[in-house]
Amino acid sequence: MKSETLRIYYNPRCSKCRAAVALVSERGYATELVAYLLTPPGKEELRGLLRKLGMKPFELVRTGEDEFKQYAGRTLSDEEWLDALVAHPILIERPIVVRGDKAVVARPPEKVLALL
DSSP states (O other): OOSOEEEEEEOTTOHHHHHHHHHHHHTTOEEEEEETTTSOOOHHHHHHHHHHHTOOGGGGBOTTSGGGGGTTTOOOOHHHHHHHHHHOGGGBOSOEEEETTEEEEOSSGGGGGGGO
Protein backbone atom coordinates (compact mmCIF):
# COMPACT_ATOMS: atom_id res chain seq x y z
CA MET A 1 0.00 0.00 0.00
CA LYS A 2 1.34 3.41 -0.94
CA SER A 3 1.67 5.83 1.96
CA GLU A 4 -0.33 8.61 0.31
CA THR A 5 -4.10 8.65 0.78
CA LEU A 6 -6.29 10.02 -2.00
CA ARG A 7 -9.56 11.73 -1.13
CA ILE A 8 -12.49 10.79 -3.34
CA TYR A 9 -15.76 12.70 -3.31
CA TYR A 10 -18.28 10.17 -4.52
CA ASN A 11 -21.79 8.83 -4.51
CA PRO A 12 -21.74 5.11 -3.61
CA ARG A 13 -24.73 4.52 -5.93
CA CYS A 14 -22.78 5.83 -8.95
CA SER A 15 -21.03 3.21 -11.11
CA LYS A 16 -18.43 5.75 -12.33
CA CYS A 17 -17.58 6.57 -8.71
CA ARG A 18 -17.19 2.91 -7.80
CA ALA A 19 -15.00 2.36 -10.87
CA ALA A 20 -12.73 5.30 -9.92
CA VAL A 21 -12.39 3.98 -6.36
CA ALA A 22 -11.47 0.55 -7.75
CA LEU A 23 -8.83 2.01 -10.11
CA VAL A 24 -7.18 3.90 -7.25
CA SER A 25 -7.32 0.92 -4.90
CA GLU A 26 -5.98 -1.50 -7.52
CA ARG A 27 -2.91 0.69 -7.84
CA GLY A 28 -2.20 0.45 -4.13
CA TYR A 29 -3.47 3.81 -2.88
CA ALA A 30 -5.44 4.18 0.30
CA THR A 31 -8.64 6.17 -0.11
CA GLU A 32 -10.56 8.56 2.05
CA LEU A 33 -14.09 8.32 0.73
CA VAL A 34 -16.34 11.34 1.13
CA ALA A 35 -19.99 10.56 0.47
CA TYR A 36 -20.63 14.16 -0.49
CA LEU A 37 -24.42 13.86 -0.48
CA LEU A 38 -24.31 12.87 3.21
CA THR A 39 -21.49 15.26 4.18
CA PRO A 40 -21.60 18.01 1.57
CA PRO A 41 -18.61 20.32 1.17
CA GLY A 42 -19.04 23.89 2.31
CA LYS A 43 -18.34 26.93 0.20
CA GLU A 44 -14.67 27.23 1.20
CA GLU A 45 -14.04 23.53 0.64
CA LEU A 46 -15.62 23.85 -2.81
CA ARG A 47 -13.40 26.84 -3.56
CA GLY A 48 -10.36 24.74 -2.67
CA LEU A 49 -11.55 21.85 -4.84
CA LEU A 50 -12.17 24.16 -7.77
CA ARG A 51 -8.67 25.63 -7.41
CA LYS A 52 -7.17 22.12 -7.47
CA LEU A 53 -9.35 21.21 -10.46
CA GLY A 54 -8.58 24.44 -12.32
CA MET A 55 -12.29 24.91 -12.93
CA LYS A 56 -15.00 27.54 -12.52
CA PRO A 57 -18.05 26.63 -10.41
CA PHE A 58 -20.39 26.19 -13.39
CA GLU A 59 -18.00 23.66 -14.93
CA LEU A 60 -18.67 21.40 -11.91
CA VAL A 61 -22.48 21.52 -12.30
CA ARG A 62 -24.42 18.40 -13.28
CA THR A 63 -26.96 19.93 -15.66
CA GLY A 64 -28.98 16.73 -16.01
CA GLU A 65 -30.25 16.77 -12.44
CA ASP A 66 -33.82 17.90 -11.66
CA GLU A 67 -32.44 20.51 -9.25
CA PHE A 68 -30.70 22.20 -12.18
CA LYS A 69 -34.03 23.15 -13.77
CA GLN A 70 -34.41 26.13 -11.42
CA TYR A 71 -31.08 27.52 -12.73
CA ALA A 72 -31.41 26.63 -16.42
CA GLY A 73 -31.27 29.64 -18.70
CA ARG A 74 -30.07 31.95 -15.92
CA THR A 75 -26.74 33.74 -15.86
CA LEU A 76 -25.21 33.30 -12.41
CA SER A 77 -21.95 34.62 -11.04
CA ASP A 78 -19.31 32.25 -9.69
CA GLU A 79 -20.48 33.10 -6.16
CA GLU A 80 -24.09 32.32 -7.04
CA TRP A 81 -23.06 28.98 -8.55
CA LEU A 82 -21.08 28.19 -5.40
CA ASP A 83 -24.21 28.96 -3.36
CA ALA A 84 -26.23 26.66 -5.66
CA LEU A 85 -23.71 23.82 -5.24
CA VAL A 86 -23.78 24.21 -1.47
CA ALA A 87 -27.59 24.32 -1.42
CA HIS A 88 -27.93 21.36 -3.82
CA PRO A 89 -24.87 19.08 -3.55
CA ILE A 90 -26.51 16.66 -6.02
CA LEU A 91 -25.45 19.23 -8.64
CA ILE A 92 -21.74 18.57 -7.96
CA GLU A 93 -20.13 16.50 -10.70
CA ARG A 94 -18.61 13.25 -9.47
CA PRO A 95 -16.33 11.57 -8.68
CA ILE A 96 -13.70 14.12 -7.70
CA VAL A 97 -10.33 12.58 -6.83
CA VAL A 98 -7.82 14.69 -4.91
CA ARG A 99 -4.12 14.03 -4.56
CA GLY A 100 -2.20 16.79 -2.81
CA ASP A 101 -2.74 20.07 -4.62
CA LYS A 102 -4.21 18.46 -7.76
CA ALA A 103 -7.64 17.02 -8.48
CA VAL A 104 -9.61 15.57 -11.38
CA VAL A 105 -13.23 14.87 -12.13
CA ALA A 106 -12.90 11.18 -12.96
CA ARG A 107 -15.42 10.99 -15.80
CA PRO A 108 -14.62 8.65 -17.35
CA PRO A 109 -12.99 6.88 -14.37
CA GLU A 110 -9.72 6.45 -16.28
CA LYS A 111 -9.11 10.20 -15.93
CA VAL A 112 -7.93 9.43 -12.39
CA LEU A 113 -4.83 7.81 -13.88
CA ALA A 114 -3.47 11.30 -14.63
CA LEU A 115 -3.09 11.81 -10.86
CA LEU A 116 -1.36 8.50 -10.12
